[in-house]
Amino acid sequence: MYPEDITDCQKIYLSANVHQEKFQRQYRLLDGNCEYGWILDNAAPRFTEDGKFIGYVGYCVDITKIKYDNSHLKTAYASLELVQKKPV
Numbered sequence: 001m002y003p004e005d006i007t008d009c010q011k012i013y014l015s016a017n018v019h020q021e022k023f024q025r026q027y028r029l030l031d032g033n034c035e036y037g038w039i040l041d042n043a044a045p046r047f048t049e050d051g052k053f054i055g056y057v058g059y060c061v062d063i064t065k066i067k068y069d070n071s072h073l074k075t076a077y078a079s080l081e082l083v084q085k086k087p088v
Contacts, residue, residue, distance in 0.1 A: 002028035002036055020045045020053045026063065037064035 001009065005027040016023040022044040028036040043058025 001030075016043070016045075016056075020047075037062055038067045039063065 009025060009027050012023050012025050015021075023042075025041045027039055027041065029039050031037050040061045040063045041058065042060075043056040046054050046057050048054055
């Protein structure tokens with residue numbers, strides 16, 4: 001995990017566990033090529049029929065491309081705004 005993401009992830013996971021509530025979090029993980037990618041982590045608590053908390057069920061999705069594309073779109077949009085503000 002990316003070092004700057006660890007503390008925030010721990011807080012979210014601990015709080016969700018204490019309150020037995022769902023959570024969603026985005027963070028960076030090191031991939032097999034030693035590069036950081038973005039993960040979307042979703043989980044919901046599961047309970048027995050009598051209401052006993054037994055853990056979480058969830059999934060993680062690689063959202064690296066989405067993050068990359070959004071970053072490029074923001075840059076392109078900012079450039080477009082600069083061009084539109086130039087006097088004619």
